[in-house]
């Protein structure tokens with residue numbers, strides 16, 4: 058099957074890749090574009106470790122063909138923060154012990170980012186319901202939920218907005 | 220898990236999609252949100268040689284309420300249904316159901332068309348559509364036809380849709396009265412162990428003027444419960460008539476033993492869930 062040339066906007070940069078139709082977006086991101094923040098957890102659309110943001114929606118990138126992402130804008134954990142300048146969510150996950158092994162964390166934070174974009178003042182229930190598509194197998198959800206709520210608080214401080 | 224090889228097509232109109240499907244025939248499948256189909260392709264339970272992606276057909280994404288008729292395009296996603304204020308007024312049960320499907324990521328991409336066309340008894344929208352007395356609009360090489368949701372499901376994964384037809388939309392009368400979609404599941408994001416859709420209208424004298432009941436994942440198709448619905452209209456909604464309606468509906472179910480539990484447990488769950496749905500709908504009527 059011949060490969061199709063793809064032009065994607067990933068983390069604000071226009072990038073090119075080539076994929077045959079059956080290649081899943083997660084594989085193109087990780088193997089061709091070397092964007093390895095999104096992880097492969099279950100490969101069966103359940104765990105959310107592969108979550109990325111596509112045109113303003115959280116998507117499990119193991120359940121989308123790369124060819125379907127042609128022309129879209131994609132944000133991954135790499136686009137949110139970096140070791141020199143952590144995103145508020147990353148900061149709060151660190152502070153509140155929202156991670157242990159860290160395997161679920163990129164998907165968790167990418168999802169939480171979209172949740173806060175849509176709902177800047179979530180209740181605890183909103184957060185639990187909003188991250189229901191992301192599984193964590195070691196930290197437990199208490200601290201993850203605390204971290205997301207703390208990030209929401211911080212982002213709502215006037216100085217954080219400016 | 221890598222799906223088998225296929226060729227990808229992205230038509231930009233319904234006639235173009237129908238044309239492609241006619242030309243490619245048996246070897247082709249339509250893809251909507253892909254959240255049932257891609258997992259099946261990874262398991263090689265589906266191995267289409269051609270995928271016809273409907274994502275670029277904007278006309279299939281509309282949601283409209285005209286007079287007392289609600290029309291939803293096949294490519295409206297579950298989150299489109301949740302976000303639609305028109306729909307929240309004209310048929311709040313749709314939002315209540317959509318919020319109980321899967322998780323946020325799945326709801327951003329999973330479509331109503333894929334959910335009802337799939338034919339998986341675990342899908343939640345089919346029973347809801349039967350409850351709403353919806354019609355499915357099918358477009359094929361010979362033109363358009365409509366099939367009532369109550370006559371659409373034949374067996375697991377077998378529906379009245381011809382292989383060469385595309386489901387373009389769904390229409391149903393706007394709802395009056397009380398409603399409830401109650402779902403028992405093992406965890407958020409899971410398919411139903413048992414679920415029930417109920418619509419009830421209360422007349423001025425507190426009798427029940429209209430009733431519709433349908434069940435999810437309790438047989439190899441969704442089940443519309445005509446007798447149970449009629450019973451509530453004839454007898455009014457009382458503790459005794461609710462029990463009788465539930466018993467009647469339970470007579471229709473054929474749950475199977477699986478990882479969601481043994482048959483006896485599912486019958487129990489069905490009973491609890493349906494009773495709760497009727498009581499909630501009546502309280503809201």
Ligand SMILES: Cc1cc2nc3c(=O)[nH]c(=O)nc-3n(C[C@H](O)[C@H](O)[C@H](O)COP(=O)(O)OP(=O)(O)OC[C@H]3O[C@@H](n4cnc5c(N)ncnc54)[C@H](O)[C@@H]3O)c2cc1C
Nearest residue numbers: 102251252253254255256321329330332333334342343386
């Ligand atoms: C983790 C997870 C949990 C889930 N939980 C639930 C749940 O609780 N309840 C629930 O109802 N669903 C659930 N789903 C399924 C989800 O809602 C699917 O998105 C939905 O069943 C199918 O919609 P789709 O748009 O993804 O369709 P696709 O996967 O693209 O298509 C499904 C089938 O329908 C056919 N098809 C699609 N659109 C059309 C059309 N317009 N015309 C003709 N044929 C068409 C396709 O050829 C395919 O055979 C879950 C999915 C996942 C991954």
Ligand code: FES
Nearest residue numbers: 098099100105119
């Ligand atoms: S790897 Fe995609 S959902 Fe688990």
Ligand code: FES
Nearest residue numbers: 157159161193194
């Ligand atoms: S931190 Fe280990 S799985 Fe979540």
